[in-house]
Amino acid sequence: MKRLVKVLGVFAATLFILLITGAGSAISDKLLFYVRVAKLYSQTPESRIAMPLADVSKKQIADTWQAPRGVGRRHEGQDIFAPRGTPVLSATNGYVLRVGVNSLGGQTVSVVGSGGRVYYYAHLDAYAPGLEVGDWVSTRTVLGYVGTTGNAQGTPPHLHFGVYTLNGAINPLPLLTDRTAPAMTRNKPRETRTRSRLINRRA
Numbered sequence: 063m064k065r066l067v068k069v070l071g072v073f074a075a076t077l078f079i080l081l082i083t084g085a086g087s088a089i090s091d092k093l094l095f096y097v098r099v100a101k102l103y104s105q106t107p108e109s110r111i112a113m114p115l116a117d118v119s120k121k122q123i124a125d126t127w128q129a130p131r132g133v134g135r136r137h138e139g140q141d142i143f144a145p146r147g148t149p150v151l152s153a154t155n156g157y158v159l160r161v162g163v164n165s166l167g168g169q170t171v172s173v174v175g176s177g178g179r180v181y182y183y184a185h186l187d188a189y190a191p192g193l194e195v196g197d198w199v200s201t202r203t204v205l206g207y208v209g210t211t212g213n214a215q216g217t218p219p220h221l222h223f224g225v226y227t228l229n230g231a232i233n234p235l236p237l238l239t240d241r242t243a244p245a246m247t248r249n250k251p252r253e254t255r256t257r258s259r260l261i262n263r264r265a
C-alpha cells in the first residue's frame with residue numbers, strides 16, 4: 063500500500079512538473095484528444111449527415127455503392143462530382159484522425175465522428191491550410207478541395223466519400239442530406255444547375 067502511494071505520488075509530481083514547465087501541454091493535449099475520441103465512440107452515430115459539397119444536392123449523385131471496380135474490388139463509397147478546387151466540408155462534427163496520401167485515395171482526410179464512425183474524403187487536390195490530426199471539425203469546417211489525386215487521375219474531378227463503421231464500410235448515400243442552398247444558388251437559372259450535374263461511373 064505504502065509503495066502504491068509512493069508510485070502515485072511520483073506520477074502526480076511528474077505530471078505537475080510537466081504541466082507547469084509546458085513540456086506536458088503536448089501530452090495533456092494528447093490525453094484530452096483520446097478522452098474526447100473515447101467519448102465520441104460512446105455516442106450514437108448520426109442518421110443524417112451533411113453533404114460535403116455545399117452546392118451539390120443528393121439527387122445529383124449517381125449511386126455507385128458496391129459497383130465493381132476492377133478485379134475483386136467494389137466501390138466502398140460514393141463519388142460526388144464538382145469542379146476542381148471546390149471546398150470539401152466535413153459532413154459531421156468530429157476529430158481529424160488522419161491526413162495523408164495513399165495509392166487509391168491520393169490526398170485524403172479521415173474524420174472520426176459519433177459512434178467511432180470514420181468519414182473518409184479522398185482524391186483531394188489540396189488539404190485545407192493548417193489542417194492537422196486532432197483538430198476538432200464541424201459541418202462548417204473545410205477539410206480540403208476537390209481534385210483528381212490517387213486513382214482518380216484522368217477522371218473528372220470528384221470527391222470520393224466513404225463511411226466506415228467498426229464493422230466495415232456502409233453506403234453514405236442514405237445518410238446524406240442537402241445543405242440549405244444560399245439564396246443566390248437557389249435563384250440560379252435552371253440550365254446552370256443542370257449543367258453542373260456531372261455523372262461519371264468510372265472512378
Ligand SMILES: [Zn+2]
Nearest residue numbers: 140141222265
Ligand atoms: Zn470513388
